[in-house]
Amino acid sequence: MHYSAFRIFKEAMTGNRGWKPAWRDPDPKSEYDIIVVGGGGHGLSTAYYLAKEFGQTNVAVLEKGWIGSGNVGRNTTIIRSNYLLEGNQPFYELSMKMWENLEQDLNYNAMVSQRGILNLIHNDPQRDAYARRGNAMRLSGADAELLDREAVRRMCPFLDFENARFPIQGALWQPRAGTVRHDAVAWGYARGADSRGVDIIQNCEVTGFRIENGRCLGVETTRGAIRAKKVAVCVAGSSSRVMAQAGMRLPIESHVLQAFVSEGLKPIIPGVITFGAGHFYVSQSDKGGLVFGGDIDAYNTYAQRGGLPVVEDVCEGGMALMPMIGRARLLRMWGGLIDMSMDGSPFIDRTDIDGLYFNGGWCYGGFKATPASGYCYAHLVATDRPHPTAAAYRLDRFLRGAPIDEKGQGAQPNLH
Amino acid sequence: MIINHPLLGPRDMAEFVYKGDVCLIDRPDGMQEGIEAFHDYLHLRDNPAGEHRELWYHEQGDRSWLVVTRNTLTHEITDVALARDVARERGRTR
Numbered sequence A: 001m002h003y004s005a006f007r008i009f010k011e012a013m014t015g016n017r018g019w020k021p022a023w024r025d026p027d028p029k030s031e032y033d034i035i036v037v038g039g040g041g042h043g044l045s046t047a048y049y050l051a052k053e054f055g056q057t058n059v060a061v062l063e064k065g066w067i068g069s070g071n072v073g074r075n076t077t078i079i080r081s082n083y084l085l086e087g088n089q090p091f092y093e094l095s096m097k098m099w100e101n102l103e104q105d106l107n108y109n110a111m112v113s114q115r116g117i118l119n120l121i122h123n124d125p126q127r128d129a130y131a132r133r134g135n136a137m138r139l140s141g142a143d144a145e146l147l148d149r150e151a152v153r154r155m156c157p158f159l160d161f162e163n164a165r166f167p168i169q170g171a172l173w174q175p176r177a178g179t180v181r182h183d184a185v186a187w188g189y190a191r192g193a194d195s196r197g198v199d200i201i202q203n204c205e206v207t208g209f210r211i212e213n214g215r216c217l218g219v220e221t222t223r224g225a226i227r228a229k230k231v232a233v234c235v236a237g238s239s240s241r242v243m244a245q246a247g248m249r250l251p252i253e254s255h256v257l258q259a260f261v262s263e264g265l266k267p268i269i270p271g272v273i274t275f276g277a278g279h280f281y282v283s284q285s286d287k288g289g290l291v292f293g294g295d296i297d298a299y300n301t302y303a304q305r306g307g308l309p310v311v312e313d314v315c316e317g318g319m320a321l322m323p324m325i326g327r328a329r330l331l332r333m334w335g336g337l338i339d340m341s342m343d344g345s346p347f348i349d350r351t352d353i354d355g356l357y358f359n360g361g362w363c364y365g366g367f368k369a370t371p372a373s374g375y376c377y378a379h380l381v382a383t384d385r386p387h388p389t390a391a392a393y394r395l396d397r398f399l400r401g402a403p404i405d406e407k408g409q410g411a412q413p414n415l416h
Numbered sequence B: 001m002i003i004n005h006p007l008l009g010p011r012d013m014a015e016f017v018y019k020g021d022v023c024l025i026d027r028p029d030g031m032q033e034g035i036e037a038f039h040d041y042l043h044l045r046d047n048p049a050g051e052h053r054e055l056w057y058h059e060q061g062d063r064s065w066l067v068v069t070r071n072t073l074t075h076e077i078t079d080v081a082l083a084r085d086v087a088r089e090r091g092r093t094r
């Protein structure tokens, strides 16, 4: 069914009886050409591009819960392409270009809103670093501007510019960055994949792999064994658990990142603001809630909930940056399992087991990557060659001395 | 989380810095083992869902390193020991 203004009008006139479920609910077949494990944003976009761009329609997405129950439905919805390093920036800029065309492509309103991102600057070394980053962004074809303090003040007069510890001296500004309605991304891709013949199978947990003579022949699931020519895993925070079933150890630790939403307020925050020095970032949703977060909790966990010390740290950061939020009430908060890699960058790669592929290590920043990750992963799985913009995301990069470490922190996942 | 420090009693986790899996104690011998052993030591982790033995540093306290046994699904802590003692048990000199 094609969605349009005319359709809404027609349904309104006919008692809204024509709407249909946006995707089917099929039972798993005994065999597929390709099985995608994990029905998050990346799994669903992978299936969509496999069908749309690579002609692979005998595909199933297996999701242990319901689609969108993982990080794709838990994140703070920020999209941007403001990375520094060669291995990253062209990939994220590809993703940004795909966001710009996503809703037309999917015929689905994902509320892509390019309202811009400000990365605040507090001192000279930081300005130098952001000038360099801005240049790297422009070299990749992205947009970037270095703003002085007065330009930031015109945009966000409510910030505490004279903060004693972190006075605001300027910002790196990416106008094309913004936010996207996260659930709609999962639903839009699910609908698009389903309409091209992909089976989306929910409540179907992968519990093992069938591997013979170094070749993956399928998966064991809570709904029975399913054979496949190729198996593509993308389970975010559960990466180590799932790949352990194939005997693999990964350069990944699972951590929790928390998110917070205030009560609905009148429009006040124009775009996304990041206050890295104070461990705080914020945007405002279309419903008016301030959506914000900060650092990860920094210890291994699979509990999908965080602790109070980080809640305090995030709220202190918010108060330091914009004291006006002190009276706003926190409406709700939650946590999501994130797959923190050893250099803070992701993997889209083959494994040593033929027919088994891995996509993960997205840390706290994989939502913005959803379109490009799905497209590049589909490219790899369908053609067995990496897409040029994702060619650096290899599992053996540490052994080759080629990590992609934006922050230069080394092999310490909780510092990225 | 409250970590029951063997010397100081119950302490808030906010006083600590988290380092990671206790396997970091078992650094390979640089004169004996090859680059792959170092790669695995530095980068690969079991990252289990369930019982996990891990290193915490009491930075805002007595600066001791602890080995905490904690369930990563429930956050329940079942054992806390001085890392020094654990390292010696594993054959390290200190």
Ligand SMILES: Cc1cc2nc3c(=O)[nH]c(=O)nc-3n(C[C@H](O)[C@H](O)[C@H](O)COP(=O)(O)OP(=O)(O)OC[C@H]3O[C@@H](n4cnc5c(N)ncnc54)[C@H](O)[C@@H]3O)c2cc1C
Pocket: A037, A038, A039, A040, A041, A042, A043, A062, A063, A064, A065, A066, A067, A068, A069, A070, A071, A072, A073, A074, A075, A076, A077, A078, A079, A204, A205, A206, A207, A234, A235, A236, A237, A238, A242, A257, A258, A259, A293, A334, A335, A336, A337, A338, A362, A363, A364, A365, A366, A367, A368, A369
């Ligand atoms: C609080 C928070 C805020 C964030 N904010 C941002 C942001 O502002 N911008 C940004 O770019 N990124 C952000 N991220 C990161 C981003 O959400 C993730 O990197 C990204 O969503 C991960 O990819 P995914 O959507 O495929 O993951 P998920 O949605 O987690 O998908 C993985 C799926 O695999 C399923 N699964 C697991 N095990 C199995 C199994 N054995 N069998 C079958 N299925 C299984 C899970 O149920 C899950 O649905 C944030 C994350 C969190 C937690």
